[in-house]
Amino acid sequence: MTSSTILLVEDDPSLRVLTARALQENGYTVRPASTAPEMWIIFNAEPVDLILLDIMLPGTSGIELCRQVRQKSDVPIIFISAKGSETDRVIGLEIGADDYLPKPFSTRELMARVRAVLRRGGMERQSDVSRRNEASFDGWTVNFPRRELTSPTGAIIDLTGAEFDLLSSFVHNAQRVIARERLIELSRTRLGDASDRSIDVLVSRLRRKLQSAGKEAPITTVRGVGYMFNAEVSRS
Structure with a gap:
């Protein structure tokens, strides 16, 4: 089986490296980006199975990027952000995100959420086709x-x-x-x-x-x- 490809959009270099390493060690293909332009280059160049998207990005925010992605794709999106209030989670859902992971997070929690989102998406699609x-x-x-x-x-x-x-x-x-x-x-x-x-x-x-x-x-x-x-x- 080919591994799922995850587009990681995070402007903090150390967190981006650590998160990418954790995902790769768990069998995922990771495409890292630090800004909106970098994200779009990757997104338009190849299919991705999941986007891990930081809210607080320089230039175009993660919130706005999520809105733009949702205009053309239903690829699962997990927000990662230091903001962890209920209001932020609701805003994320309002604009079409699939999950919300507040910083700081452990590798174990990250992997559990990534697997859950990918699994639910795959199971729903398989169930739909079988009916x-x-x-x-x-x-x-x-x-x-x-x-x-x-x-x-x-x-x-x-x-x-x-x-x-x-x-x-x-x-x-x-x-x-x-x-x-x-x-x-x-x-x-x-x-x-x-x-x-x-x-x-x-x-x-x-x-x-x-x-x-x-x-x-x-x-x-x-x-x-x-x-x-x-x-x-x-x-x-």
Whole structure:
């Protein structure tokens, strides 16, 4: 098997070297960058499986880079930053990150999070392919192999990787109450634990996009438990 390629964007030279070494020792191919221009050269030159992205970069910030990446790719992104507040984690999720690793972090935690994000992404994709190719609800169509959501008007709705994985989890568990903890397991997003607002923010983002067709999103909040996707789903 070929190793996963990780694009490491970190402006601190010593931390960049140490992090790259830890990843390489665990079997990953690492492409290091210290600035936004360096990141884009690598990103546009070859496929990458994961981006480790520092928030506090010189010039273009990690936040803005994440926004730009999400306009063209759903590659998993883990933020690394000295900022560790809930607000920062929520902002990261709002703009499409998949995880948030506060500094200082241990090699063990870094590797656990990298493996978890890569594993969840791979498992979701394999699960999607193994099931039927499409699902429909309320005029919407979800194409799993292409990871696309089409609105009732025929427009392709732009979803981040985490949003699509969450929608897939809802569609495959329609009309069942799903606890927040289970949603975190089913989706590949881990920004904090289940007590954080991260999964609620992700659900809110998905709701807004499903409301773009002018109808109420079929996601019901079950107070104190989690959520339920209350649409009738058909598969083809």
